[in-house]
Amino acid sequence: MNTLTKLALGMLGQLKPHGAPADAARTITLPAARRHGGKPLVEALMQRQSQREFAPGPLTPQQLADLLWAAAGINRPELGGRTAPSALNAQEVDVYAAMADGLYRYDPAAHALLHVAASDVRRVTGYQDFVDSAPLDLVYVADHARMKMVPAAQREAFAFTAAGAMAQNVYLACAAQGLAAVIRAWFDHRALAAAMGLGADQQLLLAQTVGLPAAPAQT
Template sequence: MNSLTKMALGLIGQLKPLPALEGASTLLHLPAPSLSGGMPLIAALASRQSRREFAPEPLAEQQLSDLLWAAAGINRHELGGRTVPSAMNSQEVLLYVAMPQGLFLYEPLPHHLRLIVASDVRRVTGQQDFVDTAPLDLVFVADHSRLGLVPAAQREAYAYVMAGAMAQNVYLYCASEGLATVIRAWFDRDALSQAMGLQADHQLLLSQTVGGMKAESSA
Protein backbone atom coordinates (compact mmCIF):
# COMPACT_ATOMS: atom_id res chain seq x y z
CA MET A 1 0.00 0.00 0.00
CA ASN A 2 1.48 3.36 -1.01
CA SER A 3 1.66 6.51 1.10
CA LEU A 4 -1.19 8.32 -0.65
CA THR A 5 -3.55 5.40 -0.09
CA LYS A 6 -2.56 5.26 3.58
CA MET A 7 -3.17 8.98 4.05
CA ALA A 8 -6.56 8.71 2.33
CA LEU A 9 -7.57 5.80 4.56
CA GLY A 10 -6.39 7.73 7.59
CA LEU A 11 -8.55 10.71 6.69
CA ILE A 12 -11.65 8.54 6.70
CA GLY A 13 -10.58 6.55 9.76
CA GLN A 14 -9.99 3.33 7.84
CA LEU A 15 -6.27 2.74 8.30
CA LYS A 16 -6.55 -0.56 10.15
CA PRO A 17 -4.28 -3.46 11.14
CA LEU A 18 -4.32 -6.75 9.26
CA PRO A 19 -5.06 -10.16 10.79
CA ALA A 20 -2.05 -11.70 12.54
CA LEU A 21 -0.53 -15.01 11.55
CA GLU A 22 -2.42 -17.87 13.13
CA GLY A 23 -0.99 -19.68 16.10
CA ALA A 24 0.98 -16.81 17.62
CA SER A 25 2.20 -17.40 21.17
CA THR A 26 1.24 -14.97 23.92
CA LEU A 27 4.86 -15.06 25.11
CA LEU A 28 7.93 -15.28 22.90
CA HIS A 29 10.89 -16.39 24.99
CA LEU A 30 14.15 -15.07 23.59
CA PRO A 31 17.57 -16.68 23.83
CA ALA A 32 20.07 -14.94 26.07
CA PRO A 33 21.68 -12.00 24.28
CA SER A 34 25.11 -12.59 22.83
CA LEU A 35 27.50 -10.25 24.64
CA SER A 36 30.65 -10.93 22.65
CA GLY A 37 31.83 -10.38 19.10
CA GLY A 38 30.37 -7.83 16.73
CA MET A 39 31.94 -4.90 14.96
CA PRO A 40 34.23 -2.46 16.83
CA LEU A 41 32.33 0.64 17.95
CA ILE A 42 34.20 3.08 15.68
CA ALA A 43 33.61 0.84 12.68
CA ALA A 44 29.89 0.59 13.54
CA LEU A 45 29.68 4.38 13.78
CA ALA A 46 31.37 4.68 10.41
CA SER A 47 28.87 2.22 8.90
CA ARG A 48 25.71 3.62 10.56
CA GLN A 49 23.12 4.77 8.02
CA SER A 50 19.42 4.74 7.22
CA ARG A 51 18.15 2.22 4.69
CA ARG A 52 14.62 2.02 3.34
CA GLU A 53 14.65 -1.30 1.49
CA PHE A 54 14.20 -4.52 3.43
CA ALA A 55 14.19 -8.23 2.77
CA PRO A 56 10.86 -9.71 3.92
CA GLU A 57 12.35 -12.69 5.76
CA PRO A 58 12.14 -12.59 9.58
CA LEU A 59 15.22 -11.98 11.67
CA ALA A 60 16.95 -14.98 13.17
CA GLU A 61 15.87 -15.60 16.77
CA GLN A 62 19.33 -14.67 18.09
CA GLN A 63 19.34 -11.47 16.04
CA LEU A 64 15.95 -10.48 17.45
CA SER A 65 17.17 -11.17 20.98
CA ASP A 66 20.36 -9.15 20.52
CA LEU A 67 18.52 -6.29 18.79
CA LEU A 68 16.02 -5.84 21.63
CA TRP A 69 18.72 -6.15 24.28
CA ALA A 70 20.75 -3.46 22.50
CA ALA A 71 17.71 -1.20 22.40
CA ALA A 72 16.53 -1.53 26.00
CA GLY A 73 18.02 -4.58 27.67
CA ILE A 74 19.44 -4.92 31.17
CA ASN A 75 23.22 -4.72 31.28
CA ARG A 76 23.70 -4.39 35.07
CA HIS A 77 21.48 -6.92 36.76
CA GLU A 78 22.43 -5.93 40.29
CA LEU A 79 21.03 -2.43 39.64
CA GLY A 80 18.49 -3.17 36.95
CA GLY A 81 20.46 -0.78 34.74
CA ARG A 82 19.71 -0.63 31.04
CA THR A 83 21.74 -0.14 27.89
CA VAL A 84 20.30 3.40 27.59
CA PRO A 85 20.08 6.33 30.04
CA SER A 86 16.85 7.29 31.75
CA ALA A 87 16.13 10.21 34.09
CA MET A 88 16.02 8.95 37.70
CA ASN A 89 15.95 5.42 36.27
CA SER A 90 12.28 5.93 35.38
CA GLN A 91 12.51 3.68 32.30
CA GLU A 92 9.64 5.64 30.83
CA VAL A 93 9.95 4.51 27.20
CA LEU A 94 8.20 1.24 26.34
CA LEU A 95 9.42 -0.73 23.35
CA TYR A 96 6.76 -2.39 21.19
CA VAL A 97 7.54 -4.78 18.35
CA ALA A 98 5.13 -5.11 15.41
CA MET A 99 5.51 -8.36 13.48
CA PRO A 100 3.26 -10.58 11.35
CA GLN A 101 2.47 -12.62 14.50
CA GLY A 102 1.07 -9.56 16.30
CA LEU A 103 2.08 -6.58 18.40
CA PHE A 104 4.39 -7.43 21.30
CA LEU A 105 5.82 -5.53 24.26
CA TYR A 106 9.48 -6.14 25.09
CA GLU A 107 9.91 -6.87 28.79
CA PRO A 108 13.63 -6.51 29.62
CA LEU A 109 13.86 -8.32 32.96
CA PRO A 110 12.58 -11.69 31.76
CA HIS A 111 13.92 -10.75 28.29
CA HIS A 112 10.87 -11.85 26.39
CA LEU A 113 8.09 -10.50 24.19
CA ARG A 114 4.52 -10.43 25.50
CA LEU A 115 1.65 -10.34 23.02
CA ILE A 116 -0.43 -7.16 23.40
CA VAL A 117 -2.60 -7.13 20.26
CA ALA A 118 -3.25 -10.18 18.11
CA SER A 119 -3.17 -8.17 14.87
CA ASP A 120 -0.50 -7.29 12.33
CA VAL A 121 -0.20 -3.55 12.90
CA ARG A 122 2.90 -3.01 10.76
CA ARG A 123 1.00 -1.12 8.06
CA VAL A 124 -0.21 1.38 10.68
CA THR A 125 3.26 2.14 12.08
CA GLY A 126 4.10 4.55 9.26
CA GLN A 127 2.93 6.18 6.06
CA GLN A 128 5.82 4.70 4.08
CA ASP A 129 5.07 1.66 1.92
CA PHE A 130 7.99 -0.45 3.17
CA VAL A 131 6.62 -0.72 6.73
CA ASP A 132 3.88 -3.09 5.53
CA THR A 133 6.26 -5.89 4.55
CA ALA A 134 9.50 -5.35 6.50
CA PRO A 135 9.90 -8.12 9.10
CA LEU A 136 9.45 -5.85 12.11
CA ASP A 137 8.69 -2.30 13.14
CA LEU A 138 9.70 -1.00 16.55
CA VAL A 139 7.44 1.57 18.22
CA PHE A 140 8.75 3.75 21.06
CA VAL A 141 6.03 4.85 23.49
CA ALA A 142 6.42 7.16 26.50
CA ASP A 143 4.60 6.13 29.67
CA HIS A 144 4.37 9.52 31.37
CA SER A 145 2.98 7.96 34.54
CA ARG A 146 6.54 6.79 35.27
CA LEU A 147 7.81 10.38 35.32
CA GLY A 148 5.87 11.55 38.33
CA LEU A 149 8.90 13.35 39.81
CA VAL A 150 9.54 15.30 36.61
CA PRO A 151 7.61 18.52 35.93
CA ALA A 152 4.91 17.85 33.35
CA ALA A 153 6.33 20.41 30.92
CA GLN A 154 9.63 18.49 30.76
CA ARG A 155 8.41 14.91 30.51
CA GLU A 156 8.16 14.80 26.73
CA ALA A 157 11.73 16.05 26.31
CA TYR A 158 13.03 13.47 28.77
CA ALA A 159 11.22 10.68 26.93
CA TYR A 160 12.50 11.75 23.52
CA VAL A 161 16.08 11.70 24.84
CA MET A 162 15.66 8.11 25.99
CA ALA A 163 13.94 7.06 22.76
CA GLY A 164 16.72 8.65 20.72
CA ALA A 165 19.34 6.71 22.66
CA MET A 166 17.40 3.48 22.11
CA ALA A 167 17.10 4.15 18.39
CA GLN A 168 20.83 4.87 18.05
CA ASN A 169 21.63 1.60 19.82
CA VAL A 170 19.46 -0.14 17.23
CA TYR A 171 21.33 1.66 14.44
CA LEU A 172 24.70 0.56 15.81
CA TYR A 173 23.58 -3.03 16.28
CA CYS A 174 22.23 -3.11 12.72
CA ALA A 175 25.47 -1.65 11.36
CA SER A 176 27.43 -4.32 13.20
CA GLU A 177 25.11 -7.15 12.11
CA GLY A 178 24.63 -6.07 8.48
CA LEU A 179 20.93 -5.28 8.90
CA ALA A 180 18.93 -2.39 7.45
CA THR A 181 17.07 0.13 9.62
CA VAL A 182 15.51 3.57 9.48
CA ILE A 183 13.92 5.71 12.18
CA ARG A 184 10.61 7.37 11.41
CA ALA A 185 8.26 9.99 12.84
CA TRP A 186 5.73 10.06 9.97
CA PHE A 187 2.73 8.01 11.03
CA ASP A 188 -0.96 8.47 11.75
CA ARG A 189 -0.88 8.91 15.50
CA ASP A 190 -4.60 8.46 16.03
CA ALA A 191 -4.75 5.28 13.94
CA LEU A 192 -1.65 3.78 15.56
CA SER A 193 -2.74 4.66 19.10
CA GLN A 194 -6.09 2.99 18.47
CA ALA A 195 -4.49 -0.07 16.87
CA MET A 196 -2.13 -0.46 19.84
CA GLY A 197 -4.79 0.20 22.47
CA LEU A 198 -2.65 2.86 24.18
CA GLN A 199 -3.74 4.50 27.41
CA ALA A 200 -4.30 8.21 27.92
CA ASP A 201 -0.92 8.79 29.60
CA HIS A 202 0.96 7.00 26.81
CA GLN A 203 2.53 9.04 24.00
CA LEU A 204 3.77 7.76 20.65
CA LEU A 205 7.30 9.01 20.03
CA LEU A 206 9.03 7.28 17.13
CA SER A 207 8.99 4.18 14.97
CA GLN A 208 11.93 2.27 13.54
CA THR A 209 11.89 -0.39 10.85
CA VAL A 210 14.41 -3.24 10.93
CA GLY A 211 15.13 -6.07 8.52
CA GLY A 212 17.69 -7.81 6.42
CA MET A 213 19.34 -6.08 3.50
CA LYS A 214 17.28 -6.37 0.34
CA ALA A 215 19.16 -8.34 -2.29
CA GLU A 216 20.16 -6.31 -5.32
CA SER A 217 18.63 -7.56 -8.56
CA SER A 218 21.16 -8.68 -11.16
CA ALA A 219 21.00 -7.48 -14.72
Protein backbone atom coordinates in the same frame (compact mmCIF):
# COMPACT_ATOMS: atom_id res chain seq x y z
CA MET B 1 -0.11 -0.31 0.43
CA ASN B 2 1.32 2.92 -0.98
CA THR B 3 1.65 6.23 0.84
CA LEU B 4 -1.25 7.99 -0.91
CA THR B 5 -3.63 5.16 -0.05
CA LYS B 6 -2.54 5.26 3.58
CA LEU B 7 -3.03 9.02 3.73
CA ALA B 8 -6.51 8.69 2.23
CA LEU B 9 -7.48 5.91 4.63
CA GLY B 10 -6.12 7.93 7.53
CA MET B 11 -8.29 10.90 6.59
CA LEU B 12 -11.31 8.57 6.56
CA GLY B 13 -10.34 6.95 9.84
CA GLN B 14 -9.93 3.61 8.08
CA LEU B 15 -6.19 2.94 8.44
CA LYS B 16 -6.36 -0.27 10.42
CA PRO B 17 -4.18 -3.33 11.07
CA HIS B 18 -4.47 -6.71 9.40
CA GLY B 19 -5.42 -9.82 11.30
CA ALA B 20 -2.66 -12.06 12.63
CA PRO B 21 -2.54 -15.83 13.16
CA ALA B 22 -4.82 -16.87 16.01
CA ASP B 23 -2.17 -19.19 17.43
CA ALA B 24 0.42 -16.46 18.05
CA ALA B 25 2.56 -17.14 21.12
CA ARG B 26 1.46 -15.33 24.29
CA THR B 27 5.07 -14.95 25.36
CA ILE B 28 8.21 -15.26 23.26
CA THR B 29 11.18 -16.13 25.43
CA LEU B 30 14.24 -14.77 23.69
CA PRO B 31 17.69 -16.35 23.64
CA ALA B 32 20.33 -14.55 25.65
CA ALA B 33 21.70 -11.55 23.83
CA ARG B 34 25.21 -11.97 22.52
CA ARG B 35 27.65 -9.96 24.63
CA HIS B 36 30.73 -10.61 22.51
CA GLY B 37 31.60 -10.45 18.84
CA GLY B 38 30.29 -8.17 16.16
CA LYS B 39 32.10 -5.21 14.71
CA PRO B 40 34.14 -2.75 16.79
CA LEU B 41 32.23 0.38 17.84
CA VAL B 42 34.08 2.74 15.51
CA GLU B 43 33.46 0.45 12.55
CA ALA B 44 29.77 0.22 13.45
CA LEU B 45 29.61 4.01 13.66
CA MET B 46 31.23 4.27 10.24
CA GLN B 47 28.59 1.94 8.79
CA ARG B 48 25.54 3.32 10.63
CA GLN B 49 23.00 4.50 8.07
CA SER B 50 19.28 4.64 7.29
CA GLN B 51 18.08 2.12 4.71
CA ARG B 52 14.58 1.94 3.30
CA GLU B 53 14.67 -1.25 1.24
CA PHE B 54 14.32 -4.56 3.03
CA ALA B 55 14.42 -8.20 2.05
CA PRO B 56 11.23 -10.12 2.91
CA GLY B 57 12.92 -12.76 5.06
CA PRO B 58 12.30 -12.85 8.84
CA LEU B 59 14.85 -12.07 11.50
CA THR B 60 16.21 -14.97 13.51
CA PRO B 61 15.32 -15.23 17.21
CA GLN B 62 18.96 -14.40 18.01
CA GLN B 63 18.89 -11.24 15.89
CA LEU B 64 15.63 -10.19 17.52
CA ALA B 65 17.06 -10.84 20.98
CA ASP B 66 20.21 -8.83 20.25
CA LEU B 67 18.27 -5.86 18.87
CA LEU B 68 15.79 -5.65 21.75
CA TRP B 69 18.55 -6.02 24.33
CA ALA B 70 20.49 -3.25 22.59
CA ALA B 71 17.43 -1.01 22.70
CA ALA B 72 16.36 -1.47 26.31
CA GLY B 73 18.00 -4.53 27.81
CA ILE B 74 19.53 -4.89 31.26
CA ASN B 75 23.32 -4.64 31.10
CA ARG B 76 24.04 -4.36 34.85
CA PRO B 77 21.89 -7.00 36.54
CA GLU B 78 23.01 -6.07 40.05
CA LEU B 79 21.58 -2.56 39.57
CA GLY B 80 18.88 -3.26 37.01
CA GLY B 81 20.73 -0.81 34.75
CA ARG B 82 19.72 -0.53 31.12
CA THR B 83 21.61 -0.08 27.86
CA ALA B 84 19.98 3.35 27.32
CA PRO B 85 19.68 6.27 29.77
CA SER B 86 16.48 7.47 31.41
CA ALA B 87 16.02 10.68 33.42
CA LEU B 88 15.68 9.91 37.14
CA ASN B 89 15.65 6.23 36.13
CA ALA B 90 11.95 6.54 35.27
CA GLN B 91 12.31 3.91 32.51
CA GLU B 92 9.25 5.44 30.90
CA VAL B 93 9.82 4.23 27.34
CA ASP B 94 8.48 0.83 26.31
CA VAL B 95 9.62 -0.87 23.12
CA TYR B 96 6.90 -2.61 21.12
CA ALA B 97 7.63 -5.08 18.33
CA ALA B 98 5.14 -5.17 15.45
CA MET B 99 5.54 -8.37 13.45
CA ALA B 100 3.46 -10.48 11.08
CA ASP B 101 2.21 -12.70 13.89
CA GLY B 102 1.13 -9.92 16.24
CA LEU B 103 2.11 -7.00 18.42
CA TYR B 104 4.41 -7.57 21.40
CA ARG B 105 5.97 -5.50 24.18
CA TYR B 106 9.55 -6.12 25.24
CA ASP B 107 9.99 -6.98 28.92
CA PRO B 108 13.64 -6.22 29.80
CA ALA B 109 13.56 -8.02 33.16
CA ALA B 110 12.38 -11.27 31.60
CA HIS B 111 14.15 -10.61 28.28
CA ALA B 112 10.96 -11.73 26.56
CA LEU B 113 8.24 -10.44 24.27
CA LEU B 114 4.78 -10.22 25.82
CA HIS B 115 1.80 -10.56 23.50
CA VAL B 116 -0.27 -7.37 23.26
CA ALA B 117 -2.56 -7.76 20.25
CA ALA B 118 -3.41 -10.52 17.78
CA SER B 119 -3.11 -8.21 14.80
CA ASP B 120 -0.47 -7.24 12.28
CA VAL B 121 -0.12 -3.51 12.90
CA ARG B 122 2.98 -3.03 10.76
CA ARG B 123 1.24 -1.06 8.03
CA VAL B 124 -0.14 1.36 10.62
CA THR B 125 3.32 2.15 12.01
CA GLY B 126 4.09 4.55 9.15
CA TYR B 127 2.93 6.06 5.89
CA GLN B 128 5.87 4.54 4.00
CA ASP B 129 5.11 1.45 1.95
CA PHE B 130 8.10 -0.59 3.17
CA VAL B 131 6.76 -0.78 6.74
CA ASP B 132 4.02 -3.17 5.58
CA SER B 133 6.34 -6.03 4.68
CA ALA B 134 9.59 -5.50 6.61
CA PRO B 135 9.86 -8.20 9.29
CA LEU B 136 10.03 -5.86 12.28
CA ASP B 137 8.70 -2.42 13.12
CA LEU B 138 9.74 -1.21 16.57
CA VAL B 139 7.53 1.40 18.20
CA TYR B 140 8.77 3.51 21.11
CA VAL B 141 6.03 4.53 23.55
CA ALA B 142 6.33 6.75 26.64
CA ASP B 143 4.26 6.02 29.72
CA HIS B 144 3.92 9.38 31.46
CA ALA B 145 2.47 7.70 34.56
CA ARG B 146 6.03 6.60 35.38
CA MET B 147 7.40 10.16 35.21
CA LYS B 148 5.85 11.65 38.33
CA MET B 149 9.29 12.72 39.60
CA VAL B 150 10.01 14.58 36.33
CA PRO B 151 8.62 18.13 35.99
CA ALA B 152 5.59 18.03 33.68
CA ALA B 153 7.07 20.58 31.27
CA GLN B 154 10.11 18.36 30.67
CA ARG B 155 8.51 14.93 30.40
CA GLU B 156 8.03 14.87 26.64
CA ALA B 157 11.56 16.11 25.92
CA PHE B 158 13.05 13.57 28.31
CA ALA B 159 11.00 10.74 26.80
CA PHE B 160 12.08 11.62 23.25
CA THR B 161 15.70 11.79 24.41
CA ALA B 162 15.46 8.29 25.90
CA ALA B 163 13.77 6.91 22.78
CA GLY B 164 16.45 8.49 20.58
CA ALA B 165 19.18 6.79 22.60
CA MET B 166 17.38 3.45 22.26
CA ALA B 167 16.97 3.89 18.52
CA GLN B 168 20.65 4.73 18.08
CA ASN B 169 21.57 1.58 20.01
CA VAL B 170 19.46 -0.39 17.53
CA TYR B 171 21.13 1.39 14.61
CA LEU B 172 24.56 0.40 15.90
CA ALA B 173 23.47 -3.18 16.58
CA CYS B 174 22.15 -3.36 13.01
CA ALA B 175 25.40 -1.95 11.62
CA ALA B 176 27.36 -4.52 13.63
CA GLN B 177 25.21 -7.39 12.33
CA GLY B 178 24.76 -6.30 8.73
CA LEU B 179 21.05 -5.47 9.13
CA ALA B 180 19.12 -2.54 7.69
CA ALA B 181 17.24 0.00 9.79
CA VAL B 182 15.53 3.39 9.54
CA ILE B 183 14.04 5.63 12.24
CA ARG B 184 10.66 7.18 11.48
CA ALA B 185 8.29 9.76 12.96
CA TRP B 186 5.77 10.03 10.10
CA PHE B 187 2.73 8.00 11.09
CA ASP B 188 -0.94 8.42 11.90
CA HIS B 189 -0.81 8.87 15.67
CA ARG B 190 -4.52 8.30 16.23
CA ALA B 191 -4.70 5.18 14.08
CA LEU B 192 -1.55 3.65 15.56
CA ALA B 193 -2.58 4.38 19.17
CA ALA B 194 -5.93 2.72 18.50
CA ALA B 195 -4.32 -0.29 16.82
CA MET B 196 -1.96 -0.74 19.78
CA GLY B 197 -4.65 -0.18 22.41
CA LEU B 198 -2.70 2.63 24.10
CA GLY B 199 -4.07 4.46 27.14
CA ALA B 200 -4.35 8.16 27.92
CA ASP B 201 -0.97 8.30 29.69
CA GLN B 202 0.87 6.66 26.80
CA GLN B 203 2.51 8.72 24.06
CA LEU B 204 3.79 7.49 20.71
CA LEU B 205 7.31 8.77 20.13
CA LEU B 206 9.12 7.08 17.26
CA ALA B 207 9.07 3.99 15.07
CA GLN B 208 12.00 2.10 13.58
CA THR B 209 11.91 -0.46 10.81
CA VAL B 210 14.47 -3.27 10.88
CA GLY B 211 15.20 -6.15 8.54
CA LEU B 212 17.64 -7.79 6.23
CA PRO B 213 18.94 -5.39 3.58
CA ALA B 214 17.45 -5.80 0.14
CA ALA B 215 19.68 -7.56 -2.34
CA PRO B 216 21.27 -5.19 -4.86
CA ALA B 217 19.63 -5.12 -8.24
CA GLN B 218 21.25 -7.36 -10.85
CA THR B 219 22.72 -5.57 -13.86
